[in-house]
Amino acid sequence: MSADPHVHVARSPWWFKLLGRLLEPWVRIKRDPAEPTTLLKSGAAVCYAIERDGASDALILERACREAGLPSPMQLLELPGRRRRSVFSLSRRHGWLFGRTDARGPKEPIGQLIRALEDDPQRDIQVVPVSIYVGRAPNRESGWFSVLFAENWLVVGRFRRMLALLLNGRDTVVHFSAPVSLRSVLADSNGLSPERLTRKIARVLRTHFRRIRAAVIGPDLSHRRTVVDAVLNTEPVRDAIAATASKENITLAKAQRRARDFALEIAADYSHPVVRSTSFLLSNFWNKLYDGIAMHHFDKARAAAPGHEVVYVPCHRSHTDYLLLSYQLHYSGVVPPHIAAGVNLNLPGVGPILRRGGAFFLRRSFKGNAMYSVVFNEYLAQLVDRGVPLEYFIEGGRSRTGRLLAPRAGMLAMTLRAFLRAPRRPVLFQPVYIGYEKLMEGKSYAGELSGKPKEKESLLGLIRGLKVLRQRYGHVTLNFGEPILLTPMLDAVAPDWRVTTAEHDAKPEWMSHLVDDLAERIQVNINRAADVNPINLLALALLATPKHAMAENDLLAQIELTKSLFQELPYSDRVTITPMNPQGIVAYGEQMGWIRRVRHPLGDVLVTEGEQAVLLSYFRNNVLHLNAAAAWVAACFLNNRRMSRSSVLRLGKLIYPFIQGELFLPWDQDGFANEVQETIEFFVRRGILESSSEGRVLERGPGQDDGAYQLRVIARSMLQAFERYYIAIAALVKNGPHTMSSGELETACTLTAQRLGLLNELSAPEFFDKALFRGFIQKLREVKVVWTDEAGKLDFSDALEDMVRDARVILAREVRHSILKITPGGENERDLDARPPDDPGETSAESLHDRHVANEETRHKHPL
Incomplete structure (x- = not known):
């Protein structure tokens, strides 16, 4: 392929050909990239650089080049005073069984190549670095013994290499890197002597091979005791x-x-070896547990990672999250991260395995133990400094509701401080959405939300929990969200951060705000990578009906509408949606045991009952954020036949900060208004809403209309959130200012919601989740509607009472009255639903808004 006259085709030695034929049945080569010929530059001779000396690597390289149509490494290059093969290694190995390396190996051939270019200014030689890995990740059919001889960082002897080829040769990866033009290197050498230039090229090649090896099989970590010694020797410790x-x-x-x-x-x-052994075990485990594991947008994540300190930040929904992510990364050729795990998982027999798989353990609280806090911070700083990929869950624990939890940003803050002290590699946060169709912990989650205490992790509990392995849990999806680079965020908030002090206890004023912003952005990007599976769609439809039952035709129509909504108005380009059609989704739900078919002469009914309905709420909550804009528009027509478009938008902007805080939505208020506009147009196109008065007025069909029914189903997916908001506001206003603290208000709201749930047989335990009320109260503070007085009690502005009145648009009168009746009130109690003196009386929410629309129409016709 080369036009260089100094390259001569030569035959390989007879012994080399013989070894190649003997080796061929045992080796199967995977090239990366698959077509490496596209990397080469025409007109320049090719010389290959490999990491380790050895006949087996030369044989594998020769065969890979032959199969790819590349120049042979056995061809001869004409160099000053001699000819040599077109390949050299960075290390020479001596000895038969164990091997001894000589790092001086590359200097001689590189020096010869440099001298050849100096003798002939018109000549160029391109050096192609080639990494060869035998048995990087033996598959589950390979056998346990194969794992022991898989690729690692050790330079092994010829005997061990031969065993590795025999056992793992069918899993051989040959990675071709982009060629380096020696002529260009020589031109940019700034007058370096040939000896110094030779050493520089050798050093660059070693660094390159170490980087590639770290990406493929993981970093070359020192023994645990070495890392511990490094931590203990730091000045802060x-x-x-x-x-x-x-x-x-x-x-x-x-x-x-x-x-x-x-x-x-x-x-x-x-x-x-433990990582590979665990991978070997998990491949069997996943096949018995799940029907398939899918990854989306992984190629984008892998392309963004090189050169960065990667921190994986997935949502946390199950104990299998970190096992799944690490397994899939390892299976896909990426080093598994070190994972921050709660010390409660450091169980006898289990903890050591997790530790050797990359888990490092932390206590739930660092309070009252300054030394522990310093040691942990320094250990994390050591990992960041060494470029070890990390993984942690910023929610602080598994979500019991299916929603993303409010982030706990302690690990983010420690990572940021570690980077600021030694900003060697830019930090990249990689959000990951993990979606299930059934959870092993589902029953325990429902119990905990209903008031049962959380069971403490124990070895006995783990053994008892093995019975869940008898079930099948459907499919799992890992979606990689848009990565977040730390450096641009630092540049935006503190342009001079590079000169910020590197002291270990430095706390710039902007750090707290940056950490909160980073945590929020991570949660938003996780939600922007959601996967909509069949169970999510079933849950959105069935749980929006009073008896959790729908006629089959209605259910099919509702699923088709929701799926079309998500496809026509995509939440983000990383959201994935099941390809199943509505009939297939219903059949799959029956197969998974989530729904039951009730036969009837007038048409079958699909129902989810009892515990299944409670558990199904988890999967509705996984994708509730995708439905937020549509649910708001639909909710406006629950109790109103007609409504002005401007009212839908105005009230949507008012309530959006609270929906955004709960569901981690990506828009600002104007962006949400645009989403609402597009959703309205979608409903108009589908004939579910009618637009009149030049688009200013919107109207739904009568209550018995199919479109009105579909709107009710969509609206009810978010209705409980609006009811929770009303409970909190009503409790505060009913008791009056300066009477309740935040904690007292949270308790009052939780008790009210629990009682309301009992009276109405609600099947969604998150309805009375205290954390959701806490988040809503916090958001009221952020928008400065509520604040704390000097005595620690809550005060509020008149805007809060306006919000109570606006609730009439969404919540039916009987719902408001039920909440007001149950909500405890103090000595300042008042009737919040009382009409002002000039209000002639609300016959219904629908008639109220009919009058509003009529007034608006008159105003447009007669502006004066």
Whole structure:
């Protein structure tokens, strides 16, 4: 392929050909990229650089080049004073069984190549770095023994390499990197002597091969004790040891032992053989548990990762989250991350395996233990400094409701501080959405939300929980969201951050705001990568009916409408939607046991009952954010036949901050208004709403109309959220200002919601989730509608009472009266639903808005 006259085709030695034929049945090569010929530059000779010396690597390279149509590494290059093969290695190996390396290997051939270019200014040679991995990830059919001889960081002897080829040769990866033009390197050398230039090229090649190997099989981590020693030798830890010894009046040696114990309790003990062995086991485990695991947008994530410190930040819905993500990354050729795990998972027999798989453990709280906090911070800083990929869950725990939880940003803050101290690699946060069709922990979640105490993790509990493995859990989807780069966020909030002090305890004023913004953006990007599976669509439809039952025709129509809505008005380009049609979705729901068919002569009815309905609410909540704009528009027509478009938009902007805070929506208020406009147009196109008066007035059909029925189903997916908002506002206004603290208001709201749920047989435990009321109250503070007085009690503006009146648009009178009747009131109690003196009386919410629309129509006809 080369036009260089200094390249000569030569035959391989007879022994080389013989070894190649003997090796051929045992080796199956996967090239990366599949067509490496596209990397080469025409007209320049090719010389290959491989990482390790050895006949097997040369044979594999020769065969890969031959199969790809590349120039052979066996061809001869004409160099000053001699000819040599078109391949060289970075290390030479001596010895038969165990091998001994000589790192001086590349200097001689690189020097010869440089001298050849100096003798002939018209000549160029392109060096192609080629990485060869034998048995990077043996599959589940390979056998346990294969795992022991899989690729790692050790330079092994010829005997061990031969065993690796025999056992794992069918899983051989040959990675071709972009060629390096030696002529260009020579031109940019700025007069370096040939000797120094040779050393520089060798050093660059070593760095390149280490980077590729780290990406493929994981970083070359030192022994756990070495990392622990590095942590203990940092200045912050030494200071903490001295402070503890002085404060507690103990010896320095005793304080040092305590710090070492903390570090050993925390630190991972990453082991490549254990990771591969666990991967081998998990492949069987997943096949027995799930019907399939899908990943979307992974190629985008992999393309963005090189050169960055990658921090995976998935949603947390099950104990299998971190196992699934690590397994899929390893299976896809990416090093699994080190995972922050709660110390409650450090169980006998289980903890050591997790630790060797990359888990490092942290306590739930650092309060009252300054030394532990310092040791943990320094350990995390060591991982960031070494470029170890990380994974942690910023929700702080598994979601029991199916929604994303309010973030706990402690790990984000520690990561940011570690980067600021040593900004060697830019940090990239990679959000990951994990979607299930059935959860192993589903029943325990429902119990906890209903008031049962959380069971503490234990070995006995783990053994008892193995019975869940008898079930099938459908499909799992991992969607990689849009990555978030830390550096641009730092540049935006603090342009001079690079000169910020590198002290370990530095806390710039802007850091807290940046961490909160980062946490919010991560949650938003997780939601922007949601997967809509068949169970999500069934849950959205069936749980919006009073008896959790629908006629089959209605259910099929509702699923088709929701799916069309998500497809025509995409939430983001990373949202994925099941390809199943409505009939297939219903059949799949029956097969999974989520719904039951009731036969009837007038048409079958599909129903979900009892515990299944409660568990199904989890999967509705997974995708509730995708339905937010549509649910708001539909809710406006629950109790109103007609409504002005401007009213839908105005009230939508008022309520949006609270929906956004609960569901981590991506828009600002104007962006949400645009979403609402597009949703209205979608409903108009589908004939569900009618537009009149030049688009200013919207009207739905009568209550018995199919379109009105579909609107009610869509609206009810968010109706409980609006009812929760009303409970909180009503409790506050009913009791009056300066009477309740935030904690007292949370308790009052939770008790009111629980009682309302009992009276109405609600099947959604998250309706009385205290955390959701806490988030709503916090959002009221942020928009400055509510604030705390000097005595710690809540005060509020008149806008809060306006919000109570606006609730008439959405909530039916009987719902408002039920909430007001149940909500406890103090000595300032008042009738919130009382009409002002000039109000002639509300016959119905519908008639109220008919009058509003009529007035608006008159105003447009007669502007004066």
